[in-house]
Amino acid sequence: MDSLRGQLAVGVQWDTEVSSVDSGEQRVCQVYCAAVPVAYAPGTTTDQWEPLARLVLRGCYESTLLVAALKAVERGAREKVYLTLVGGGVFGNDEQWIVDAIKDSITSLESKFDRRLPIDIIIMAAPRLLAMLFASSASCSDDLVDGRHLGAGSKWFEDTFGFSERAGGSNMHATVHRNVELHKRTDGVLELRSKPLGKRYEVGRFDTPSLAELRSATSKNRPPEIPGVRPPHKEITIQNIVADVRDLHRDPANDGAVFQVASQFNCLEMPGMNTTPEEGITNYIHDHTQGPACALECAPGTLFRNYFVKVMNNGTAGVIDVCDVKSGAGLGQYDKKQLDGLQGLGEALDNRRNRYWTMKNGGSVADLKKRLEGLSKSTIDELTTKITVGVQKDTQVSSVSDRVQKVTQVYCSALPVGYFPNTSSADWEPFARLVLNSLYESTLLVAEREAQRRGRTKVFLTHVGGGVFGNDQKWIVDAIEKAVWSVFLRGNSGKLDVYIVNYNSVPRIYEELVDRLILSLQPRFRIPSVGDSLNLWSNTRGKALQESYDHFIQRPEAFPQHVAALHPLITSVREERERLGYPQEGLKADRECLTLQFRVVFAVASNRTGKDCSHVRVASTKQTCLQEFYQLITTAAKMKLKHRQMVEDPIIRWVLREREENLVIIPLEALAPGEALLRAPPFKVLAPQRAKHWTNLIREVMSSGRPPSL
Known part of the structure; x- marks a missing residue:
């Protein structure tokens, strides 16, 4: 059969231009394949077609993967390959034939490339077929059980723990419990010992805290307030990175870091809703997404969550005691006994009676006709606190062999x-946003807890809910932004370095998110006195000013008059942030609000000289408002010119004449009469809702010749 399959040919269009992209800079490689047209011969049966159809399908998929692998070797970098269901639909090839062809092709290539395929395989198929692809067969033969005919990629489990997960047949729990011992040290840390290898692994501690519990825990660990002494301020840095999560786990610089891992609500990596914990973790190796990759980096912790976790009746993880360690009875997850991160939320909503959703192997299936809607902001926040996450604290990175590296996942x-x-994404949105808001804040609070212990902690966030889960990117970005603000405004003293991990490149929406947060997360902002240089933006782009402004707090008369006038504006900003869902409790309403810098107040002016524009200084609570004002104005002008209409509006004419490069924007706190203006960095993101406000302010300035009222 192999020799026959080797005679099949496919068409390869190397580096062909994508004509639908206007720039002409997009090129791809296309592999043209044909399957046997089973449905086109109604006088025959599928059994008659099966041997030939399977042969052709295997040739198509293996050829496609080989083309991708060759491209990767040629470029010296990983390649993405998108597989479609060749032979499906009107061609009538059985779905199982297609699934088997893909699985066999992957296994074949793994052996050729020593289990290190230099490609990322994306299968364009419904989740049901994905489950068929990666779930273990319930009718495995004895030959498959002993591992002799398993794909080479499946040997990672044997290499790590010294035995095959399938060695005892279908009862993998018994096999693992027979070959692995659970130990609990006097300090509470859990260890697993592989009997075949005589090797110990640190599992660390595992629990499933709710957001409410994490908020409470981090609040309890705040340093005590001392009268007359300002507590240490919160410091958060944030940046996008492009990296492989496996490399990040192994990096010595990330020892002790916190990693957010995408999983199911049972803290396992199920490829489909029909996959159960009884099918083990060996097949995680075939899923090249970041969740399973992180789980395999800390394989002992993953083994623990599947086979040794103590599942309580409320769907949370219980504390393992000495009796549990000795007997091992009842430990581990099973089809009918699993962790459930949504159980607390379900109880709050009486989901058992209302049946908003059902839980199946860690996947939530929502009945969207009964979705949550019409809830108040306080109720939504309360529901958010009921959701739990799985925290594997100080767990060993098993892929590192020359030292003991531990992280928290x-x-x-x-x-x-x-x-x-x-079902439309709009129907999912309220429920999906609630879950995303909870999980991102929980992750940052886990990191906050570590920062309180260590002083400073790195936390790596991922695009949880993206990819095949189908959550809108904006929901994810909004959840990250809200979580960062929530943790920042809680005022704890831990220092966090937040990294958003991206694959291949950074999406624009994540670049804009980080730009917004960098500008707004300035823990202290020094008010320049008259005569200070106005080089604030040129010297501090992308980092927070470190100078304190305590002496101004102690001497209120040191505040310039124009800064004192900003207090009403600060109050309105706080009210707006409350409406947006950013908690403002604990913030004072006096001059200290200016030190927190949750939104900087800016001034804008013309860079030219001239009696009609030199006095233009517009106050705003957001630097990026001017860019939106400018773009909307110029767009309106272009539309008028296109239709040969006169541009009569003086504001539009003024902006068009000045151009973007002639406008500057600086902190209003830095302005004093007679001081020169400093050119600011390029403008960034848009804020459409502020365009009318800007127009009115500039009209006021141009008509009165005075700075606008605040």
Whole structure:
């Protein structure tokens, strides 16, 4: 059969231009394949077609993967390959034939490349077929059980723990408990010992805290307030990175870091809703997404969550005691006994009676006709606190062999929006946003807890809910932004370095998110006195000013008059942030609000000289408002010119004449009469809702010749 399959040919269009992209800079490689047209011969049976159809399908998929692998070797970098269901639909090839062809092709290539395929395989298929692809067969033969005919990629379990997970047949729990011992040290840390290898692994501690519990725990650990002494301020840095999560786990610089890991609500990596914990963790190796990759980096912790976790009746993880360690009875997750991160939320909503959703192997299936809607902001926040995440604290990175490297992993799940293509994302949005808001804040609070212990902690966030889960990117970005603000405004003293991990490149929406947060997360902002240089933006782009402004707090008369006039504006900003869902409790309403810098107040002016524009200084609570004002104005002008209409509005004419490069924007706190203006960095993101406000302010300035009222 192999020799016959080797005679099949496919068409390869190397580096062909994508004509639908206007720039002409997009090129791809296309592999043209044909399957046997089973349905085109109604006088025959599928049994008659099966041997030939399977042969052709295997040739198509293996050829496609080989083309991708060759491209990767040629470029010296990983390649993405998108597989479609060749032979499906009107061609009538059985789905199982297609699934088997893909699985066999992957296994074949793994052996050729020593289990290190230099490609990322994306299968364009419904979740049901993905489950068929990666779930173990219930009718495995004895030959498959002993591992002799398993794909080479499946040997990672044997290499790590010294035995095959399938060695005892279908009862993998018994096999693992027979070959692995659980130990609990006097300090409470859990260890697993592989009997075949005589090797110990640190599992660390595992629990499933709710957001409410994490908020309470971090609040209790705040340093005590001392009269007359300002507590240490919160410091958060944030940046996008492009990296492989496996490399990040292994990096010595990330020892002790916190990693957010996408999983199911049972803290395991199920490829489909029909996969159960009884099918083990060996097949995680075939899923090249970041969740399973993180789980395999800390394989002992993953083994623990599947086979040794103590599952309580409320769907949380219980504390393992000495009796549990000795007997091992009842430990581990099973089809009918699993962790459930949504159980607390379900109890709050009486989901057992209302049946808003059902839980199946860690996946949430929502009945969207009964979705949550019409809830108040306080109720939504209360519901958010009921969701739990899995925290594997100080767990060993088993892929590192020359030292003991430990990290903390936070296992989170979003709603599987993409698993239900017949339901619109708009119907999912309220429930999906609630879950995303909870899991991102929980992850940052876990990192905050570590920062309180260590002084400073790195936390790596991922795009949980993206990809096949189908959550809108904006929901994810909004959840990250809200979580960062929530943790920042809680005022604890831990220092966090937040990294958003991206694959291949940074999406624009994440670049804009980080730009916004960098500008707004300035823990202290020194008010320049008259005569200070106005080089604030040129010297501090992308980092917070470190100078304190305590002496101004102690001497209120040191505040310039124009800064004192900003207090009403600060109050309105706080009210707006409350409406947006950013808690403002604990913030004072006096001059200290200016030191917190949750939104900087800016001035804008013309860079030219001239009696009609030199006095233009517009106050705003957001630097980026001017860019939106400028773009909307110029767009309106272009539309008028296109239709040969006169541009009569003086504001539009003024902006068009000045151009963007002639406008500057600086902190209003830095302005004093007679001081020169400093050119600011390029403008950034848009804020459409502020355009009318800007127009009115500039009209006021141009008509009165005075700075606008605040």
